[in-house]
Each structure stands twice: as C-alpha cells, then as structure tokens.
Amino acid sequence: MRENFAQETSAPKATKATKATNDTQDTYFYDPRAGHGLPHDPFKAILAPRVIGWISSCNRKGQANLAPYSFFGGFSDNPKVIAFSSDGYKDSIRNIEETGEFTWNLTSLALAEAMNRSAASVAPQVNEFELAGLTQVPGSHVKVPRVG
Numbered sequence: 512m513r514e515n516f517a518q519e520t521s522a523p524k525a526t527k528a529t530k531a532t533n534d535t536q537d538t539y540f541y542d543p544r545a546g547h548g549l550p551h552d553p554f555k556a557i558l559a560p561r562v563i564g565w566i567s568s569c570n571r572k573g574q575a576n577l578a579p580y581s582f583f584g585g586f587s588d589n590p591k592v593i594a595f596s597s598d599g600y601k602d603s604i605r606n607i608e609e610t611g612e613f614t615w616n617l618t619s620l621a622l623a624e625a626m627n628r629s630a631a632s633v634a635p636q637v638n639e640f641e642l643a644g645l646t647q648v649p650g651s652h653v654k655v656p657r658v659g
C-alpha cells in the first residue's frame with residue numbers, strides 16, 4: 512500500500528499526450544502534471560460543453576460585480592446546490608467571502624456578447640453590468656443584484 516502511494520505521488524515523467532488506436536476508437540492519455548505536448552491544453556476542450564456560471568456578487572459597500580465562470584455546475588437537487596471555481600483570487604471570490612451571497616444568471620445566445628464583455632479584467636469598483644450594457648435589477652432574496 513505504502514509503495515503504491517509513493518508511486519502515485521512521485522514526480523511524473525515528462526510524457527506527451529499519447530494516442531493508441533484499436534479497431535473501434537482512438538484513446539488518448541496524458542498526465543497533467545507532466546504537460547500535454549500539444550499546442551493547446553486539451554483539458555477545457557475535453558470537459559465540454561460546460562454551462563456558464565454567470566455570477567453576480569457585490570462587495571460589502573454594495574458595489575455590484577458580474578463575471579462568467581465556466582467551471583460551474585449543479586451538484587445537488589435536494590438541497591439545491593450550485594458551485595463554481597476560480598483560477599485565482601478574483602473579485603467575485605472576494606465579494607462572496609465578504610457577503611456570503613451570489614446569484615447565478617442563465618446566459619443565452621442573445622446575451623453571448625454581453626457575457627464576454629462582462630469577463631473584462633477591470634478594477635474591482637467597475638460595474639460589469641454597466642460595462643456590458645446589461646440591466647441590473649435587485650435580487651429577490653439576496654442583497655446581490657442580478658441580470659434583468
């Protein structure tokens with residue numbers, strides 16, 4: 512057991528994504544810790560499609576924030592649980608830590624451009640609702656505004 516654990520945690524050899532072919536399918540393998548050797552990291556392309564978590568939040572001063580997060584999902588029906596993760600400590604995370612609240616807004620094709628604009632890397636006090644030309648309406652059960 513101890514030996515197996517040591518094998519699992521030891522540094523991986525620098526291997527490239529490898530391809531094996533049989534009669535019915537192609538199989539690819541890569542170890543993320545060792546790099547993939549491809550022009551683009553395949554991780555996000557493999558985990559697709561992903562629902563966009565269009566997350567609104569506000570800081571303790573009440574300044575609103577909106578940003579898309581594709582590492583988002585529903586994790587439980589009863590109770591209802593949704594969650595997202597961030598590559599680093601971004602404004603949304605800081606706000607949610609401050610207030611304990613966020614809303615999730617469903618994107619649509621018609622809102623795709625606005626959704627992309629809301630991903631701009633801007634100063635915390637910049638309101639992405641305004642930046643993206645969206646209507647900000649009060650939340651129903653939380654202090655955080657949502658997309659109207």
Ligand SMILES: Cc1cc2nc3c(=O)[nH]c(=O)nc-3n(C[C@H](O)[C@H](O)[C@H](O)COP(=O)(O)O)c2cc1C
Pocket residue numbers: 563576577578579580581582583596597598599601602603604626627629630631632633
């Ligand atoms: C479609 C889309 C999906 C994104 N998904 C993520 C994600 O899953 N995790 C992440 O950290 N950033 C993601 N981003 C980038 C953030 O939206 C971007 O860093 C944004 O400025 C964060 O805003 P905030 O600092 O107000 O939270 C995504 C951007 C777009 C356009």
